[in-house]
Each structure stands twice: as C-alpha cells, then as structure tokens.
Amino acid sequence: MRISPWVTSHVFRRTAATLLDEAKLTAREIADQLGHAKPSMTQDVYLGRGMASPRAAEALESLGSEGEGNSGGKSGM
Numbered sequence: 001m002r003i004s005p006w007v008t009s010h011v012f013r014r015t016a017a018t019l020l021d022e023a024k025l026t027a028r029e030i031a032d033q034l035g036h037a038k039p040s041m042t043q044d045v046y047l048g049r050g051m052a053s054p055r056a057a058e059a060l061e062s063l064g065s066e067g068e069g070n071s072g073g074k075s076g077m
Helices: 009-022 027-034 039-045 054-066
Strands: none
Touching: 009 027, 027 039
C-alpha cells in the first residue's frame, strides 16, 4: 500500500484529536488519549481554534445598538 508523503503520524493524531473534540470530549480526555501530560499542549498543537462564539458577536452588536441615536460625542463631560 502506497501512502502519500503528506500522510504522517502527526496527521493521524491530529485527525483523532479533531474527531474527539467534535465528539465533545474535554481537552483533558483528548490529552490522555494522545498521551500528553498537559491539555494545553493538546490544544495548542492538535486542536484548531474553532469557530468564534456567536454569543460574543451578539454581545458586541448589542453594545452598538444601545448607542444608536447618540451623536458619537462624549456624553456627560
């Protein structure tokens, strides 16, 4: 069986980490599976950043809508 040069053990480990992350395992559980002492190493090397939180975007957007009608100047000063 011939395997492409880009397929390395790291690629397999990263794929496993991604699948476990998508299955909602904790970073500690994934680190244990990969044999890492520190979950931070697993997060930094094997897990992607993921999607930005929609809740954070909604919170920031609500801040902008609270100031609607404001001339943009400093109030109360």
